[in-house]
Amino acid sequence: MDSVDLLKKLVSFNSVFPKESELAHYLGDELKKLGFKVEMQKFHDNRYNVLAQRGSKGKPTLLYGHIDTVPAYGYDLVNRDPFKLEERDGKLYALGAYDMKAGIAAILKAVEETKNESERAIKVMFVSDEEADSTGTYYVTKTDFFKDVEFAVATEISDIHDMNEKTRTLSLGRRGRVQYEINVPGKSFHAARMEHGISAVTEASKLAIELEKMNSELPKHPKLSHGNQYVRRFFSESLSLSIPDEATMLVDRHLVVPENAESARKHIEDKINQLYARGIMQEANGKRATIRVKPREVPYLMPYFTSEDNPHLKRLSAAIEKTLVTKPNYNCGLSVADENLIAMQGIPVVSYGPIGEGEHSNGEWVSKKSYLELIEVLKTFLAF
Numbered sequence: 001m002d003s004v005d006l007l008k009k010l011v012s013f014n015s016v017f018p019k020e021s022e023l024a025h026y027l028g029d030e031l032k033k034l035g036f037k038v039e040m041q042k043f044h045d046n047r048y049n050v051l052a053q054r055g056s057k058g059k060p061t062l063l064y065g066h067i068d069t070v071p072a073y074g075y076d077l078v079n080r081d082p083f084k085l086e087e088r089d090g091k092l093y094a095l096g097a098y099d100m101k102a103g104i105a106a107i108l109k110a111v112e113e114t115k116n117e118s119e120r121a122i123k124v125m126f127v128s129d130e131e132a133d134s135t136g137t138y139y140v141t142k143t144d145f146f147k148d149v150e151f152a153v154a155t156e157i158s159d160i161h162d163m164n165e166k167t168r169t170l171s172l173g174r175r176g177r178v179q180y181e182i183n184v185p186g187k188s189f190h191a192a193r194m195e196h197g198i199s200a201v202t203e204a205s206k207l208a209i210e211l212e213k214m215n216s217e218l219p220k221h222p223k224l225s226h227g228n229q230y231v232r233r234f235f236s237e238s239l240s241l242s243i244p245d246e247a248t249m250l251v252d253r254h255l256v257v258p259e260n261a262e263s264a265r266k267h268i269e270d271k272i273n274q275l276y277a278r279g280i281m282q283e284a285n286g287k288r289a290t291i292r293v294k295p296r297e298v299p300y301l302m303p304y305f306t307s308e309d310n311p312h313l314k315r316l317s318a319a320i321e322k323t324l325v326t327k328p329n330y331n332c333g334l335s336v337a338d339e340n341l342i343a344m345q346g347i348p349v350v351s352y353g354p355i356g357e358g359e360h361s362n363g364e365w366v367s368k369k370s371y372l373e374l375i376e377v378l379k380t381f382l383a384f
């Protein structure tokens with residue numbers, strides 16, 4: 001199958017999460033034909049990751065892709081089939097064409113075309129659920145699949161778009177992200193004599209404003225920019241004619257290296273304590289606001305940065321330079337992806353995808369030229 005037909009085939013599968021099963025099985029079968037030992041890891045009802053390995057020379061290099069897409073947001077379903085690839089002016093349009101079925105197709109093509117050339121150990125993981133909660137990759141972390149991997153390449157799109165067809169951008173890191181629940185106490189009193197109470201809404205409002213002000217003082221990283229935080233949920237009510245005695249907030253924060261969930265929690269907690277010490281917030285019955293990491297099944301994604309001196313990164317850069325006749329630029333992503341979970345396993349990981357635009361919208365397209373070049377880059381990388 002030629003490269004564009006392969007991408008056409010992949011986008012024809014509806015793999016909107018959580019319906020990745022059919023595409024997962026197709027990809028598992030294709031990898032078997034290309035000499036891979038394949039494990040279909042079932043992690044929920046009818047949901048799979050494809051985990052594959054081939055070759056025995058050296059420690060494996062991992063090629064990563066997610067097979068799920070977001071729903072067909074904004075598509076006019078009467079006139080446009082989101083699962084049909086359409087080509088216009090060198091751009092290939094379809095749901096998931098850019099994010100990230102072109103990346104999956106490029107991996108498949110590259111391992112197909114290097115089938116007889118290289119004994120290099122390669123692992124491939126095609127996972128589900130990246131667009132939701134990264135549950136697919138989280139279940140891979142529970143196996144020993146990552147244990148001998150020494151470098152990972154994700155053919156994922158970058159969230160900083162470099163549209164220059166002549167150069168190409170390689171992402172060396174991403175910020176992390178965590179959510180915090182904050183409980184702010186007030187002191188209930190009959191609203192008719194409210195001066196005797198302390199409104200939790202008022203106290204929480206003061207804190208919300210201070211949390212946004214903190215953005216200017218959050219830690220900076222030379223490559224990952226700086227952290228940021230915002231209040232994404234704010235709730236309080238009184239069910240009677242009383243001053244509300246509790247408010248809750250949900251705070252979302254991006255982290256940079258070397259922060260982690262606990263260090264950032266402590267940072268906010270220190271700010272809360274300062275606000276009480278300075279008399280800006282009032283204790284209620286001797287109680288202060290409390291903050292905890294919001295519990296969830298998949299661990300929060302921590303920030304990472306892969307060294308520019310990594311020898312495999314240099315090999316990948318050389319493959320890009322050979323194919324495009326120019327060196328790649330290095331950058332970092334501002335938000336989180338499955339690569340964070342891979343990096344949390346201690347594996348240096350970089351992202352290198354095709355050029356495109358309009359992901360998560362009805363205008364999604366991938367550049368045909370950059371897709372075909374990506375295949376050549378991966379082939380050169382694997383053959384070195």
Ligand SMILES: [Zn+2]
Nearest residue numbers: 099100156157
């Ligand atoms: Zn993606």
